[in-house]
Amino acid sequence: MQDTKTAPVVSTEFEKEVYSGLTDFPKHLSSKYFYDKKGDKLFQDIMAMPTYYLTDCEYEILETNKKEITELFTGFGSFDLIELGAGDGKKTKILLKEFSDKKIDFTYVPIDISDNALNQLHNSIEKELPKINIQPVQGTYFNALKKINNRKNRKIILFLGSNIGNLEHDQAVDFMTNIQKLMQPNDLLFMGFDQKKNPQTILDAYNDQEGVTAAFNKNVLARINTELNANFDLDQFLHWEVYNPETGSAKSYLVSKIEQTVRVDRLDLTVNFNQWETIHTEISQKYDDKIITWLAEQSGLKMMTEYKSQEYGYKNCVFKKA
Numbered sequence: 001m002q003d004t005k006t007a008p009v010v011s012t013e014f015e016k017e018v019y020s021g022l023t024d025f026p027k028h029l030s031s032k033y034f035y036d037k038k039g040d041k042l043f044q045d046i047m048a049m050p051t052y053y054l055t056d057c058e059y060e061i062l063e064t065n066k067k068e069i070t071e072l073f074t075g076f077g078s079f080d081l082i083e084l085g086a087g088d089g090k091k092t093k094i095l096l097k098e099f100s101d102k103k104i105d106f107t108y109v110p111i112d113i114s115d116n117a118l119n120q121l122h123n124s125i126e127k128e129l130p131k132i133n134i135q136p137v138q139g140t141y142f143n144a145l146k147k148i149n150n151r152k153n154r155k156i157i158l159f160l161g162s163n164i165g166n167l168e169h170d171q172a173v174d175f176m177t178n179i180q181k182l183m184q185p186n187d188l189l190f191m192g193f194d195q196k197k198n199p200q201t202i203l204d205a206y207n208d209q210e211g212v213t214a215a216f217n218k219n220v221l222a223r224i225n226t227e228l229n230a231n232f233d234l235d236q237f238l239h240w241e242v243y244n245p246e247t248g249s250a251k252s253y254l255v256s257k258i259e260q261t262v263r264v265d266r267l268d269l270t271v272n273f274n275q276w277e278t279i280h281t282e283i284s285q286k287y288d289d290k291i292i293t294w295l296a297e298q299s300g301l302k303m304m305t306e307y308k309s310q311e312y313g314y315k316n317c318v319f320k321k322a
Contacts, residue, residue, distance in 0.1 A: 010267070013140075014033060014223075014227065014228075015228065015266065015267060017029070017030055017033070018033075018224055018228060018264070018267065019264075019267050019269060021279070022264070022269065022271045022279075023269070023271075026277075026278060026279075026280060027271075027277070027278065027279045027280070028279060028280040028281070029220050029279055029280075029281050030220075030281075031166055031220075031252075031281055031282035032113055032140075033220045033223055034216055034217070034219050034220055034281075034282075035113060035114045035117065036114065036116065036219070036223055037116045038219060038222070039114075039216060039219040039223070040087070040088075040114055040116055040117045040120075042212060042215055042216040042219060043087070043216060044087075044088055045212050046208070046212050046213055046216060047090070049208055049210070049212065051204045051205050051208050052205050052208070053201065053205060053311070053312045053314070054161060054162055054192075054194055054205065054312075054314060055090075055091070055161075057194075057309035057311065057312050057314035058091050058160055058161065058192055058309070058314060058316065059090075059091050059094070060309050060310065061307045061308070061309055061314070061316050062091055062092075062094040062095060062316075063094055064307075065307050066094055066095060066098045067098070069095060069098075069190075069307075070095070070098050070099065070102065070104070072188070072304075072305070072318065073095075073099075073104075073106075073156050073188070074104055076154055076186045077105070077154070078105040078106060078153055078154070079105075079106050079107075079153050079154040079155065079156050080106065080107050080109050080148070080151055080153040080154070080155050080156070081095075081096075081099075081106050081107070081108050081109065081156050081158065082109045082111065082145070082148070082155055082156065082157045082158065083108070083109070083110045083111060083157075083158040083159075083160070084111050084141045084145075084157065084158065084159045084163070085111070085112060085113075085141070085159070085160075085161070085163050086110030086111060086112045086117070086118070086121055086136075087112060087114075087117050087121070087161075088117065088120060088121060088124075089110060089121045089124070089125070091160055091161075092108075092110075092158065092160070093125075093128070093129070096108060096125070096129055096132055097129060099132075100129050100131050100132055106133075106153075107133045107134075107135055107153065108125070108132055108133065108134045108135070109134075109135050109136070109137060109148060110122075110134070110136050110137070111136075111137045111138075111139065111141060111144040111145070112136075112138065113138070113139065113140055114138075115138050118136040118138055121134075121136065122134055122136050141175075142178055145179070145182055146182075149182050154184070154186050154187055155182075155183065155184070155187040155188075156187070156188045156190065157179060157183070157187070157188070157189045157190065158190050158191075159189070159190070159191045159192065160190075160191075160192045160316075161192055162192045162193055162194040162284070162314070163192070164176075164191055164192070164193065164285070165193070165194055165250075165283070165284045165285035165286065165287075166282065166283060166284065166285075167283070167285070168283065168285070169285070169291070169295070172285070172295055173295060173298045173299055176189075176295060176296070176298075176299035176301060176319075177298075177299045177300060179299075180299050180300045180301050180321055181300075183320070183321050184321075185320070185321055186320075187320065187321070188304070188318055188319070188320055189301065189318070189319040189320070190316060190317075190318050191316065191317055191318075191319065192314070192315070192316050192317075193287045193292055193314070193315045193316075193317060194284070194286050194287065194312075194313075194314050195286060195287050195288060195313035195314060195315060196245065196248050196286045196287065196288050196313070197286070197312060197313050199243050199245045201312065202243045202250050202284075202286065203241055203243050203250075206241045206250055206252060206284060207239070207241040211239075213239065213241075213252075214239030217239045217252050217254060217281055217282070218234045218237060218239065218254065220281060221234055221237065221254065222234060224264060227266075228264050228265070228266035228267060229264070229265040229266045230262060230263060230264040230265065230266075231262060231263050232262050233260070236256065236257050236258055236260060237254040237255065237256060237257065237279075238254070238255040238257055239252070239253075239254060239255075240252070240253045240254075240255050240278075241253075248285055248286035248287060248288070248291070249283055249284075249285055249286075250283070250284040250285070250286065251280065251282065251283050251284075252280075252281050252282040252283075252284075253278045253279065253280055253281065254278065254279040254281055255276055255277070255278050255279075256273035256274070256275060256276065256277045256278075256279075257275070257276075258273075258275055259273065259274055259275045260272075260273050261273070292315070292317060296317075296319055296322075297322075300321065300322050301319040301320065301321065301322055302319060302320055302321070302322040303317055303318065303319055304318045304319065304320055305317075305318050306318065
């Protein structure tokens with residue numbers, strides 16, 4: 001069955017991408033739209049789960065190496081600490097507290113697509129670390145980076161949580177190249193990479209028995225219902241996670257349990273689903289050292305140093321312009 005297409009009047013990026021994704025074959029929706037007030041809370045719940053090892057690994061790296069990282073970041077005087085996809089800033093606060101305690105001259109510039117997440121982060125920083133100069137910027141990564149690229153301070157760009165894994169390798173190269181082009185010789189890029197490991201460990205991280213990740217995945221449909229006046233029945237979609245140990249790709253899908261028709265009034269769109277038809281929602285790429293080195297070389301970057309967790313093979317790598 002074909003979806004009913006008319007020429008939609010779209011006024012936002014969300015509307016444009018939802019229309020494009022639901023009329024494409026195979027269907028897809030971007031994971032960046034998981035995040036609203038409810039989605040932010042669900043992701044915080046996921047990060048607190050024992051099976052979601054990534055948070056604890058990065059927390060351990062930052063806590064164990066905070067003094068060395070501080071010395072690395074402060075080698076050239078004052079700087080802007082620019083965090084892409086800052087979220088609740090839980091891990092970053094390890095560094096922020098260290099910088100604050102040592103009276104480091106810096107400005108914290110968290111960037112996030114979620115206004116809700118930025119407001120919560122801003123409020124928590126003002127309460128917990130009141131001496132820190134925080135200047136949040138709402139928007140997508142590169143729109144926000146372009147806004148602030150005329151700042152004179154040296155840039156330390158944080159991209160934590162292995163968020164780079166949400167991109168295919170060619171997209172990751174484009175992403176890292178675009179960051180490299182905005183960097184000056186003394187700027188640094190501090191980026192998290194989750195490495196290949198026991199496939200079951202990875203599957204467990206993205207498919208918890210409690211169903212929190214499933215609710216998070218389905219939140220994109222809930223947002224379409226609320227914001228675009230659609231009638232997705234979330235119970236008729238199954239959260240499904242697969243992992244390919246050869247390529248290192250973990251992928252999330254929503255699978256239609258039945259043949260069904262969904263109406264998205266705001267887009268004047270009728271979407272038909274066959275039974276067991278999928279919507280691809282997310283990729284979480286896992287890496288080995290060769291791939292990380294290749295990504296850097298292709299992007300015009302050079303690795304300066306790396307920090308590795310004791311368990312689960314998680315790394316934070318530091319790059320500068322090659």
